[in-house]
Amino acid sequence: MNILIxxxxxGGLTAALTLHQRGHAVTVLEAxxxxRPLGVGINLLPHSVGVLEGLGLLPALRGMAVETSALVFANRHGQPIHRDARGVYGGYSHPQFSxxxxxxxxxxxxxACARLTVLSGQRVVGVRDGHVALIDTADGPREQAADLIVGADGIHSALRRRLAPDEGAPCWRGVMMWRGTTWAPPFLDGRTMVQAGHSRAKFVVYPISTPRADGLQLINWIADRRVRESAPGLTAPDRADWSRAGRLDDLLPTFGSWRFDWLDVPGLITRAEQMLEWPMVDRDPLPCWRLGPSTLLGDAAHPMVPIGSNGATQAIMDAQALADALDRHAGLDAALAAYEDKRRPLCARIVEMNRQEGLDAILDRVEALAPEGFAQLADVIDPAEVAAEVNAYKAAAGHQVKRA
Ligand SMILES: Cc1cc2nc3c(=O)[nH]c(=O)nc-3n(C[C@H](O)[C@H](O)[C@H](O)COP(=O)(O)OP(=O)(O)OC[C@H]3O[C@@H](n4cnc5c(N)ncnc54)[C@H](O)[C@@H]3O)c2cc1C
Structure with missing residues (x-):
């Protein structure tokens, strides 16, 4: 098939590489x-690393990422609540990468540039007659026809708007995120991800590079803070303000005293190389992703609040599912329906679970019961109950069965 992404x-590039590998003629159109290498850290869960391994990218990934050993939940005093071993350390067939x-x-x-056609400066603004992409370029508008058009154009997707023209701005419930990176000494084992605090003020932190010659490691951190109470009709800050530089004054009053014996949170914040501010937003799940010979993938299909390391992972899983569905079904309609049946309910479930705070709910319970910390965790919460909750979230989010 002739496929435009x-x-x-x-998401779009993984889909392009996977579909190309399965014999399709693929063109990527990037606005x-x-x-440039924008953003800060993300986590790739083991099932998505398996997809990237299938594209021959595992050696390159190992060279640029940190193999995450565990996700540790802690209270705002830095006391550990639960340690969930990750990737091969947790018995999975593939690593988890930060x-x-x-x-x-x-x-x-x-x-993608080496294997297939990738065109930059090409903003897809709509579709004509079901299969002709309308594209804005610096040289003026142009059109390109395809057998299948895939909208992998992110949370502000133009192709999603065809399915939900009245959707408006993304949903915001009053939490802002500040994302930063800081060169700092490794903490814990140098490959652990930590989620500390509670849903009104949370600090997520993990390394994204191996230590350099001076022993420092690039540490990625995300500080979330509720700045408004959630209310119907609350709108996120203007889109022009997304990704703007954050200010220390926004964070230090809340996180300035979070000095743990294993991590200096205010030290990380004040020495950050860069600090960006984003609203924590998502969109309501759509009842359908396809319209004629076109479908959606990644954040265009299911933008979700970033809890549980699902953003990039689910986009990569979409890519594989789309390629599998096209392999298995002779007709395009049947293939797109099968792709959607496999992915849409699961992603809608994650959107909903993350709206209910996902695993952060555990942090909230501990904060409510022991705001000043605890002598013994078991006095506050049953550790077996926490482990069961973590495993239930992982199962619902599609973490795949461990190696026997
Ligand atoms: C600049 C940027 C920085 C980010 N930083 C982080 C981060 O630090 N941490 C994190 O967890 N997540 C980050 N994300 C989100 C994260 O990458 C996604 O949640 C996840 O990887 C799913 O990816 P996606 O390919 O579906 O969407 P995206 O990563 O959003 O990619 C969408 C792509 O489509 C392009 N595009 C948009 N509109 C059009 C159009 N009309 N026509 C053609 N192309 C279009 C965009 O330029 C972009 O390259 C960032 C996203 C972006 C765009």
Missing amino acids: AGGGI VREP VHRGELQMLLWRE
Whole structure:
């Protein structure tokens, strides 16, 4: 098939490489003229790493990422609540990787440019007659026909708007995120991800590079803070303000005293190389992703609040599911229906679980019961109950069965 993919992010590029590998003629149309390694850290769960291994990218990933050993939940005093072993350390067949989003995107971009057609400076603005993409370029508008058009154009997707023209701005419930990176000494075993605090003020932190010669490691951190109470009709800050530089004054009053014996949170914040501010947003799940010979993938299909390391992972899983469905079904309609049946309910479930705070609900319970910390965790919460909750979330989010 002749396939056009709108969007050269992690989802669009993985889909392009996978569909090309299965014998399709693929063109990626990316709006940005000169893609740069934007963003900070993301996590790739083991099932998505398996997909990237299938594209021959495992050695390159190992070279640029940190193999995450565990996700540790802690209270705002730094006391551990639960340790969930991750990737091969948790018995999975593949590693979990903590990686710089922009570097991963650039890896996929280089591979896609080497294997198939990738055009930058091409913004897909609509579709005519079901199968002709309408494209804005610096040289003026143009059109390109395809057998299948895939909208992988992110949370502000133009192709999603065809399915939900009245949707408006993304949903915001009053939480802002500040994302930063800081060169700092490794903490814990140098490969652990930590989620500390509670849903009104939370600090997520993990390394995304191996230590350099001076022993420092690039540490990615995300500080979330509720700045408004959730209310119907609350709108996120203007889109022009997304990704703007954050200010220390926004964070230090809340996180300035979070000095643990294993991590200096205010030290990380004040020494950050960069600090960006984003609203924590998602969109309501759509009842359908397909319209004629077109479908959606990644954040265009199911933008979700970033809890549980699902953003990039689910986009990559979409890519594989779409390629599998096209392999298995002779007709395009049947293939797109099968793709959607496999992915849409699961992703809608994650959107909903993350709206209910996902695993952060555990942190909230501990904060409510022991705001000043605890002598013994078991006095506050049953550790077996926490483990069961973590495993239930993972199962519902599609973590795949461990190696026997
Ligand atoms: C600049 C940027 C920085 C990010 N930083 C982080 C981060 O630090 N941490 C994190 O967890 N997540 C980050 N994300 C989100 C994360 O990458 C996604 O949640 C996840 O990887 C799913 O990717 P996606 O490919 O579906 O969407 P995206 O990563 O959003 O990619 C969409 C791509 O489509 C392009 N595009 C948009 N509109 C059009 C159009 N009309 N026509 C053609 N192309 C279009 C965009 O330029 C982009 O390259 C970032 C996203 C972006 C765009």
